[in-house]
Amino acid sequence: MRDGEQLDVVDGTGCVYHAFVSAAGKDQCILTPVGRQEGTHEPNARIILYQSVSKGERMDLTIQKSVELGVQKIVPVISDRCVVKLDGKSGKSDRWQKIALEAARQSGRDIVPVVTEPVRFAQAVKNAGAGLKIIPWEEARGVTLRDVLTERGEAESVISVFIGPEGGFTAAEADMARGNDIVPVTLGPRILRTETAGPAVLAMIMYETEM
Numbered sequence: 001m002r003d004g005e006q007l008d009v010v011d012g013t014g015c016v017y018h019a020f021v022s023a024a025g026k027d028q029c030i031l032t033p034v035g036r037q038e039g040t041h042e043p044n045a046r047i048i049l050y051q052s053v054s055k056g057e058r059m060d061l062t063i064q065k066s067v068e069l070g071v072q073k074i075v076p077v078i079s080d081r082c083v084v085k086l087d088g089k090s091g092k093s094d095r096w097q098k099i100a101l102e103a104a105r106q107s108g109r110d111i112v113p114v115v116t117e118p119v120r121f122a123q124a125v126k127n128a129g130a131g132l133k134i135i136p137w138e139e140a141r142g143v144t145l146r147d148v149l150t151e152r153g154e155a156e157s158v159i160s161v162f163i164g165p166e167g168g169f170t171a172a173e174a175d176m177a178r179g180n181d182i183v184p185v186t187l188g189p190r191i192l193r194t195e196t197a198g199p200a201v202l203a204m205i206m207y208e209t210e211m
Contacts, residue, residue, distance in 0.1 A: 052165035067103035081167035131158030
C-alpha cells in the first residue's frame with residue numbers, strides 16, 4: 001500500500017479500526033487511526049470446530065468455508081477412520097493457518113480464527129470445555145441439531161462441534177463422546193461428506209442463533 005491509502009486494522013480481539021497509511025517503507029508501516037468500528041461482524045456464539053483431518057484439498061476447503069461462516073477456532077482431529085497420517089513434520093498447521101487468515105480477510109472477520117495443532121480424538125473430547133457440545137453422527141436417531149439448539153443453544157455462548165472423517169465416527173468414538181457430555185445428533189436422512197458437514201452445521205447454527 002502507499003501513503004494516503006485507507007485500510008481497516010483488526011487487533012485480534014474483535015476491535016476494528018479505520019486508518020490511513022501515513023508512511024510506508026520496507027521495514028515498517030505507520031498508520032494513523034481515524035475511527036473505530038461500532039458493532040461487530042462476529043457471531044453471537046463462539047463456535048469451535050473439531051474437524052477430523054481429511055485428504056488434500058478437502059481439509060483446506062473445510063477450513064476456508066468454516067472461517068467464512070464464523071467459526072472461532074478449528075481443532076484438527078485424528079480419529080480412528082482418518083486416512084491421513086500426520087507425522088508432525090508436514091507443516092500442515094502453518095498452511096491451514098494461512099488459509100484461515102486469507103478467508104478471514106476475504107469475509108471481513110474481526111478476528112483471525114486459530115487453527116491448532118492436530119490432536120487425537122480421545123484428547124479432543126476430554127479437553128473440550130464448557131458449553132454445548134455436539135457430535136453429528138450418521139447412526140444417531142431422534143435428536144436433531146435443531147432440537148439441541150432450541151433446548152440449550154440460546155443459553156450457551158460456546159458451541160463445540162465434532163465432525164467425523166471420510167468413514168465417519170466409530171461406535172466406540174460415539175460412546176466416548178457421550179461419556180464426555182457430547183450429544184450425538186442427526187443431520188437428517190442424507191449422509192454428508194466430511195468437507196461438507198462442518199460448514200453445513202455451522203450454517204445451521206448461524207441460522208438458529210443469529211435470527
